[in-house]
Amino acid sequence: MPRLFLIRHGETEWSVNGRHVNPFFYIPLTPKGEQETTEKAAQLVGEGKVIDPRNICTLPALPSHVITESVREWDYGEYEGLLSPEIQARNPGWTIWKDGCPGGESTTEMCFRVDTVIEQVREYHRKWLEKGEGSRDVVIVAHGHFNRVLIARWINFPLSLGTHFNVEPSGIAILSYNHRNILEPALNALNLYAHVGLD
Numbered sequence: 001m002p003r004l005f006l007i008r009h010g011e012t013e014w015s016v017n018g019r020h021v022n023p024f025f026y027i028p029l030t031p032k033g034e035q036e037t038t039e040k041a042a043q044l045v046g047e048g049k050v051i052d053p054r055n056i057c058t059l060p061a062l063p064s065h066v067i068t069e070s071v072r073e074w075d076y077g078e079y080e081g082l083l084s085p086e087i088q089a090r091n092p093g094w095t096i097w098k099d100g101c102p103g104g105e106s107t108t109e110m111c112f113r114v115d116t117v118i119e120q121v122r123e124y125h126r127k128w129l130e131k132g133e134g135s136r137d138v139v140i141v142a143h144g145h146f147n148r149v150l151i152a153r154w155i156n157f158p159l160s161l162g163t164h165f166n167v168e169p170s171g172i173a174i175l176s177y178n179h180r181n182i183l184e185p186a187l188n189a190l191n192l193y194a195h196v197g198l199d
Helices: 013-016 032-043 083-091 107-130 144-154 159-164
Strands: 004-008 138-142 171-175 187-190
Touching: 004 144, 107 138, 107 144, 107 159, 138 144, 138 187, 144 159, 144 187
Parallel strands: 004 138
Antiparallel strands: 004 171, 171 187
């Protein structure tokens, strides 16, 4: 069955300290993030490995790469750069999962954007499954909140249930389908190969 590999970017300074990052602002990986990403790529990507290039492209061609704003992080608006306790001091009881972000994206806007990405992936998968067009798998490298929303929406849950999925830096989620049926989306793995430590 076709799969979606949903990968969270590696560790950044802001992912370590919990700041809400502007989706249009580049935060580089930490040296640890670079090292872990490099090590995981060697471990996971290659012929016969978890992410096999034969399943994401027709060799010898490279897979098509699409860089798109549609998989950017949630737009935190006025809360960009703040820690959750700082946001709570401004707006007690706030939660991104029900309130969205003033000056940024609402939950409705975020849900629509993620659902649009899911529709595109499912159409790609449908063409492979029904017509043998393209390749089997899709890989998306994105961000924490975006990935949590995508996981929830993939399995037909409300956006708000994304709060229950922890997505670690460099972690991989594998999304696919049950019973060879594209109408039965499933979560097959979460935080695969992530460093889930207690530090």
